[in-house]
Amino acid sequence: MSFHYRDNRLYCDEVDLDFVAEQFGTPSYVYSENILKRNAEVIKNCFIDRGFQVSYAMKANSNPKILQLFKSYGMGVDIVSAGEYQLAKHVGFQGSEINFAGVGKTADELKLALEDEIDHFNVESLFELEHLEAQAAQMGIQASVLLRLNPDIDPQTHPHISTGLKQNKFGMGAEMVTQLLTHADQYPHINFDGLHCHIGSQILNPQPFLDLIDYLEIFTTALAAQGVKLTHLDLGGGFGVNYENPFEDILETTPYLETFAESAHKKLGSFQLHIQPGRVLVANSAVLLSRVLGVKENGDHYFVVIDGATTDLIRPALYDAYHEITSYEKKDVSRLGDVVGPVCESSDALAKQRQLPEYGTGDLLTVASAGAYASSMGSTYNMRPRSPEVLVKADGSIDLIKRRQTFAEMISLY
Numbered sequence: 062m063s064f065h066y067r068d069n070r071l072y073c074d075e076v077d078l079d080f081v082a083e084q085f086g087t088p089s090y091v092y093s094e095n096i097l098k099r100n101a102e103v104i105k106n107c108f109i110d111r112g113f114q115v116s117y118a119m120k121a122n123s124n125p126k127i128l129q130l131f132k133s134y135g136m137g138v139d140i141v142s143a144g145e146y147q148l149a150k151h152v153g154f155q156g157s158e159i160n161f162a163g164v165g166k167t168a169d170e171l172k173l174a175l176e177d178e179i180d181h182f183n184v185e186s187l188f189e190l191e192h193l194e195a196q197a198a199q200m201g202i203q204a205s206v207l208l209r210l211n212p213d214i215d216p217q218t219h220p221h222i223s224t225g226l227k228q229n230k231f232g233m234g235a236e237m238v239t240q241l242l243t244h245a246d247q248y249p250h251i252n253f254d255g256l257h258c259h260i261g262s263q264i265l266n267p268q269p270f271l272d273l274i275d276y277l278e279i280f281t282t283a284l285a286a287q288g289v290k291l292t293h294l295d296l297g298g299g300f301g302v303n304y305e306n307p308f309e310d311i312l313e314t315t316p317y318l319e320t321f322a323e324s325a326h327k328k329l330g331s332f333q334l335h336i337q338p339g340r341v342l343v344a345n346s347a348v349l350l351s352r353v354l355g356v357k358e359n360g361d362h363y364f365v366v367i368d369g370a371t372t373d374l375i376r377p378a379l380y381d382a383y384h385e386i387t388s389y390e391k392k393d394v395s396r397l398g399d400v401v402g403p404v405c406e407s408s409d410a411l412a413k414q415r416q417l418p419e420y421g422t423g424d425l426l427t428v429a430s431a432g433a434y435a436s437s438m439g440s441t442y443n444m445r446p447r448s449p450e451v452l453v454k455a456d457g458s459i460d461l462i463k464r465r466q467t468f469a470e471m472i473s474l475y
């Protein structure tokens with residue numbers, strides 16, 4: 062069902078979005094539980110049922126209701142900070158369902174995660190390995206580690222979300238990883254269980270993933286020849302979605318999931334395989350519902366000013382990302398223009414140079430694909446309170462899964 066028109070009005074499953082706007086105000090994120098469940102089911106079928114350990118990258122969207130839903134499908138979580146750790150625990154994840162990634166972890170974060178005996182750390186540098194060894198030694202315990210290998214594979218995505226090239230800050234080169242693994246005895250409190258790679262995000266072409274599988278097959282064979290026996294391989298996340306056709310099914314927006322899972326299983330199946338998907342599970346499950354504040358023309362430039370902004374969805378400003386604009390009332394497009402927010406930055410645009418209808422003050426529209434890296438990247442710039450999140454449930458009921466922040470809450474920090 063998903064987001065669709067009924068009698069020329071936009072619905073999320075059985076719910077009229079005008080009703081959501083009246084109940085909860087705008088801007089607000091509206092999620093479809095049906096889509097979230099469908100996405101989780103596909104990831105389960107492709108990966109969990111083939112024996113992969115799936116850790117949802119909660120940076121994409123950390124709403125507890127969404128975390129609980131994915132947990133119910135057998136997923137753990139990939140975290141990158143003490144805050145994400147606390148939230149994962151709040152939701153009920155056991156230490157054994159958590160892996161800790163990220164390019165820099167504080168001493169407190171390492172200690173916290175060691176105390177809880179989390180499944181493993183993805184270690185990205187020599188300094189981090191040394192800190193972890195020292196901390197584990199002090200506590201008299203062993204730390205399970207996957208070394209993050211930077212395979213120098215071009216993920217063919219936006220440079221800001223490419224992570225597996227030499228010039229990116231992430232991971233360690235093959236030489237360094239080999240050096241560490243062949244001298245593992247220098248780290249007596251570390252169990253070197255395996256390798257982790259995450260080459261980038263929003264990857265639409267399956268080839269970089271297939272290259273990664275081949276690379277790891279060759280690399281682990283070479284390591285084995287040097288006496289290094291590993292048991293775990295984490296292939297990361299990065300599965301891209303179709304932002305231009307956001308209301309399609311996951312298997313249409315990301316058609317290569319099955320091929321990827323099959324190929325990894327075939328070539329690397331002797332290892333316990335892991336993935337850490339984020340975006341693919343959540344991006345197209347939500348829209349940002351906004352109201353038009355007014356329209357204006359500067360010369361021949363047409364602007365539609367809405368109440369949603371970069372503070373709700375920073376991706377267009379950050380990566381020039383495309384997000385589909387859909388009117389609540391089905392209208393014919395008639396002119397070229399920009400959909401912009403009220404924030405005091407020229408980059409505060411949700412959509413640029415699009416064919417748009419004539420809008421008027423009070424009209425509703427949606428910015429699609431607002432489920433990933435939207436609310437979780439939100440801010441209070443310009444003292445704008447964080448927007449609420451509304452879940453349209455599979456049974457047709459509506460659940461406010463995050464309320465709007467109040468001004469008092471914002472001011473109370475000062």
Ligand SMILES: Cc1ncc(COP(=O)(O)O)c(C=O)c1O
Binds near residue numbers: 121162163262
């Ligand atoms: C280490 C790691 N794993 C997983 C992810 C999730 O990526 P995606 O949301 O593209 O699946 C990221 C994203 O930045 C990441 O850095």
